[in-house]
Amino acid sequence: MIFAVLIPLLIACFIPFISKIKHKIHTGYFVFFVPFLIFLYFIQFIGEGFNPIRQTVNWIPSLGINFDFYLDGLSLLFVLLISGIGALVVLYSIFYLDNQERLGHFYVYLLMFMTAMLGVVLSDNIFVLYTFWELTSISSFLLIGYWHFKERSRYGALKSMIITIFGGLSMFGGFILLSVITGTTSIQEMITQTDVILASDYLPLILGFILLGAFTKSAQFPFHIWLPDAMEAPTPVSAYLHSATMVKAGIFLVARFSPIFSTYEWFFIIVSLVGIITLCWGSYMAVRQTDLKAILAFSTISQLGMIMAMLGFGTQAAVFAAVFHILNHATFKGSLFMVAGIIDHETGTRDIRKLGGLLTLMPMTATLALFGTFSMAGVPLPFLNGFYSKELFFGSTLGLEANALSQAIPYLAVLGSIFTFVYSMYFFFGVFTGPKQFKLLPKKPHEAPIGMLISPIVLVIGVVVIGLFPSLVNAPFLLHAAEAVNSAVEFEQISFWHGFKTPLFMSLAVVGIGTLLVLTRKKWNSVYTVLPGKLSFNKVYDKLLEKIDTYSANITNYYMNGSLKTYMSLILGTTLVVTFSFMLLTDGFTMKFDNLADITILELSVVLIMIIAAIATVFMNHNVAAILVLGVVGFGVAILFVIYRAPDIALTQLVVETISVALFLLCFYHLPKLKKSTDSARTKLVNATIAVGFGALMTVIGISAHSSNWFDSISEYFLETSYTLGGGDNVVNVILVDMRGLDTLFEIAVLGIAALAIIGLIKHKKKKGAE
């Protein structure tokens, strides 16, 4: 199983080499076998006696993060969709993308997505799931921006990325809370601890965070705005990611967690309400679109809303219908996207206002579209799978517990479905019938090559077969998937004729009113100027993004102003605040007065002179004077070393100080004169505060370090072994050249580098002067 997940990624590593010969053999032929073989591997699990399988490969066991793969009915449904539709999409893309395109990039992204998506649906470990989840967002970003020279592509890619990653991060927050509460990272183990989770105070937060992730990914209202813009991707990508698989990841997530949350009332309210609003809004907006793919995008949004709503209901009937519709939607929507791609490819436009009367020219495509659209609309015909799930959906809206929301749901469901019917008919009749205006088309339309038709044909055959023989997929397949969501689901025959019951009347109402609306579309079209009118979530998004851009730029420019002095102040200020507060919090300051050396007049006067000299450096405005007071400090240090019996460093300090003063004098001669500071009083005060604060900090640390005695000094060791190990009496020398000899070597290296740099800096000038 782990192999199946990772194989697309492995193959992706070879794609760049294979794509070198793309002019001879289209890269897609190699890629096709990957999802196809995965599909064949997983199809063996279909059967009535299926039991969940678990497989674990350790990754970071100490953090509880492992590749924990868990294949149950729900995962199986998704895995088969991912690999099955994946194979068809790759096949289709062979004819859609010609070998002038950057095929290597395309298939690498696509395979990366396959691994990511398989990982999402198979992972039982929430952190691994999250990793794969974000990987799907990234590969989706890359695929939407595939034609990166187009402005709209880049915009769409960025939008989808920002919205889905925002949701992903919030979902991650929910996951962390969940794992903290339950003490496990496995979803299945969390399900066994449902009581603990439901009793937790953080339950609303967890639910909110996780649902935010699911809603953004599955393009639920009001986060749906990224999906229409994602249609800038090549059509195979739209068919695959933005209709059949990736956008269903959110649905998958809700389904996966619904055993935990289903008894929580807010889960029902939020998920059902958001779902049903998305259903209505998506289908309502779809009718207004003129771009074929935009119609399909809004249609996808609305269908996802419908599935989401059913998961929100959580009843047996609803869950089963949801699972059934996931499968059906993938078949008819996948084929419709491919049809849209074919039309675009063969006529050069996707604008439904220019298209029309293609029925005679593209009979095959038209037939495929007919099945797809009618199935989507839920037309009551016994060979359309869309009708079955829509009927089940209507049925599930009726049997809910009575409250204000559930009273309204059936009406909203019918409303949404009416518009679904309208845009389905609009799509089919707008393209294939009506006035022929071929002159408006950039290309002369003709039927698509057979290779391009294979994939939609396979999907439409799926539509019809599921429609005619629903029991083929029911017990061996869908039942297991539904059971994984709601263990109470029982086997029920899917049948075409239920008798004269409410769902049938709802369907008939949809068809009746829908037909009426289709025929009179021109008359009520002006309703869109009222709703949404100027109301646009895109504008909100754009404004938000723009504001975030300007504000963050302003904030960054405020402190990154290019002045080193400001950076220095910031760094020192932060150090001060952090260290001092840490000291206060941990009670780190200690001060002991025992075991101190005596204070003598000599030392005290040296210290006083140094203090005066040090302070004088600040106020000296004359080069030589400044150097001299600096020298006083340096020699003072040397005298202190002498007093404290440190002959070696005293000597070194004297030599170095002498040379330093000489060097300073040498350089200062060439440098501009020191000027009186022209800073404002405020700047001076800030500088002085930081300086004094830092001085105080160092004093406090020095005293504390001296006063606390946590462990013995290692100095004794050096004193004892200096002669025996190092063969020298002068302990300091032995430490430097023997015990820590390597350090001294590096020190010499540093000096050497400094010397070279100085030579370079001086020579540079000479050369310039010679020129």
Place this chain on the structure above:
Amino acid sequence: MEIIISVLAGILFATAIYNILQKQLLRIVIGTALLSHGAHLFIFTMGKLKTGQPPVLTEGVTDYTDPLPQALILTSIVISFGVTSLLLVLAYRTTKENNTDNMEQLRGGENE
């Protein structure tokens, strides 16, 4: 006495930082020199300032001053000498090339 030396080190740090926060390059170099003096004294107080014998092994003497800070400071003095001299030359070159020793004018361009 250790506390007095600690205070002295603190004052050296304070004046060093104040100098570093100035605009003129020279002041900054002076600041770094002061900073290294402060650091040396700071390290020095870490070992007890007991006035024992210098850490040169002699017959019959058992009480020595702490050799470890001394070794550290010796290294530090040499390194800070290298740093100070490099900074000096760097300041000198910068001033010559840019005709200013004002840090506020020595900024990167818009896109650096």
